[in-house]
Amino acid sequence: QQQVKQSPQSLIVQKGGISIINCAYENTAFDYFPWYQQFPGKGPALLIAIRPDVSEKKEGRFTISFNKSAKQFSLHIMDSQPGDSATYFCAASGSAAGSARQLTFGSGTQLTVLP
Amino acid sequence: EAEVAQSPRYKITEKSQAVAFWCDPISGHATLYWYRQILGQGPELLVQFQDESVVDDSQLPKDRFSAERLKGVDSTLKIQPAELGDSAMYLCASSLRVPAYSGANVLTFGAGSRLTVL
Numbered sequence: 001q002q003q004v005k006q007s008p009q010s011l012i013v014q015k016g017g018i019s020i021i022n023c024a025y026e027n028t029a030f031d032y033f034p035w036y037q038q039f040p041g042k043g044p045a046l047l048i049a050i051r052p053d054v055s056e057k058k059e060g061r062f063t064i065s066f067n068k069s070a071k072q073f074s075l076h077i078m079d080s081q082p083g084d085s086a087t088y089f090c091a092a093s094g095s096a097a098g099s100a101r102q103l104t105f106g107s108g109t110q111l112t113v114l115p
Numbered sequence: 116e117a118e119v120a121q122s123p124r125y126k127i128t129e130k131s132q133a134v135a136f137w138c139d140p141i142s143g144h145a146t147l148y149w150y151r152q153i154l155g156q157g158p159e160l161l162v163q164f165q166d167e168s169v170v171d172d173s174q175l176p177k178d179r180f181s182a183e184r185l186k187g188v189d190s191t192l193k194i195q196p197a198e199l200g201d202s203a204m205y206l207c208a209s210s211l212r213v214p215a216y217s218g219a220n221v222l223t224f225g226a227g228s229r230l231t232v233l
Contacts, residue, residue, distance in 0.1 A: 006157075032219050043119070043206050043224030044158065051219075089157050093220045101213045102148070102171060103220050105157035 003027050004092050006106030014114050019077040021109045023090035026071065030094035034103070035064065035075050038087045047088070048075070080113045087111070117141040119225035121207050127231045133195035136228045140188070140209030148222065149182055149192050150206040158206055164190065165212070197232045204229050 005024045013019050025033075034049035050057045050064040050073065057064045063076040077084055090106040120139040128134050140147050145166050150158035161180065163171040167187040175182065179198070184190040194201055208222040 004157075034219075034221075036224075041226070043208070043226050045224065046221060049219060049221075091157075101220055102160055102163055103222060105159070107157050108155070 003104050004090060004106040006090050006109060008109060009107070010110045010112070012112045012114065013080050015080065015082060017080050017113075019075075019080045019084070019111055019113070021075045021088055021090070021111070022072065023074065023092075023106050024070075024072045025092050027092070027094060027104075028071070030092040030104075032093040033064070033066065033073050034091050034093075035062075036089045036091060036105075038089065038108075044089055077111075080111075082113045082115050085111055085113050117223070119207055119209055119223055121205075121225035121228050123228055124226065125229050125231075127233065128197050129233050130199055131196040133193065134197050134230060135194075136192045136205050136207075136230075138190045138192070138207030138225060140190070140207070141223055143211070144209035144223075145187070145212040146210045147184055147190050148208040148210075149190070150208060150224075152204040152206055152227070154203070161192070194230075197230070199232050202230055202232045 003026050007022050035047045036044035037047045038044040048059050048062045050066050052068050055066050061078045066073045087108045087110050089108050091103045093103050122137050147164040149161040152158045161175045162182045164184045167184050182192045204227040206227045208224045210222050
């Protein structure tokens with residue numbers, strides 16, 4: 001059961017451009033939404049995260065936009081750089097009665113930033 | 116900077132053989148996770164420990180997979196017998212004790228163990 005749907009599967013942007021990756025979730029119990037960045041041969045690393053009580057969070061060139069009513073959130077990378085080329089995963093975490101809090105990941109977006 | 120240690124980094128085995136992966140989480144992290152990541156897909160949770168106790172193993176194929184964290188520190192994931200479909204990256208992650216009903220799951224992942232089953 002895919003609870004977090006991510007798109008696009010791959011994305012190519014020019015250096016200096018804006019990269020946008022979208023995710024949608026189904027479970028209204030989710031209350032924490034991180035984005036992870038993964039380079040080849042490495043484990044995913046936390047990039048930025050948001051809670052549903054805010055609509056936007058910005059850290060440097062990375063911004064999460066959150067739409068609670070639509071159950072959607074997105075990652076925007078401003079002034080994309082070749083070093084940003086990696087796979088990006090959205091994730092969601094929540095707690096339902098009787099279950100442990102855990103992260104559910106999207107399927108990933110492979111970003112390539114051309115020099 | 117504290118890291119999650121995993122070994123081996125790469126493992127090639129023939130089907131029906133046994134394989135084992137080891138993980139040493141960040142010191143003080145009570146929660147430990149094993150994820151499986153098939154090439155081109157997102158990580159999928161196999162098992163979650165809080166200290167030495169399993170809190171979720173609902174996605175662990177228990178007929179062939181086992182996991183333990185006997186002293187609540189390092190952990191071992193075993194597959195016996197391995198099947199072709201088990202070829203994947205096995206990721207270990209750890210976090211501080213996760214509150215039951217709210218709070219962030221800030222996971223730190225290891226570099227993973229890549230398994231190839233021939």
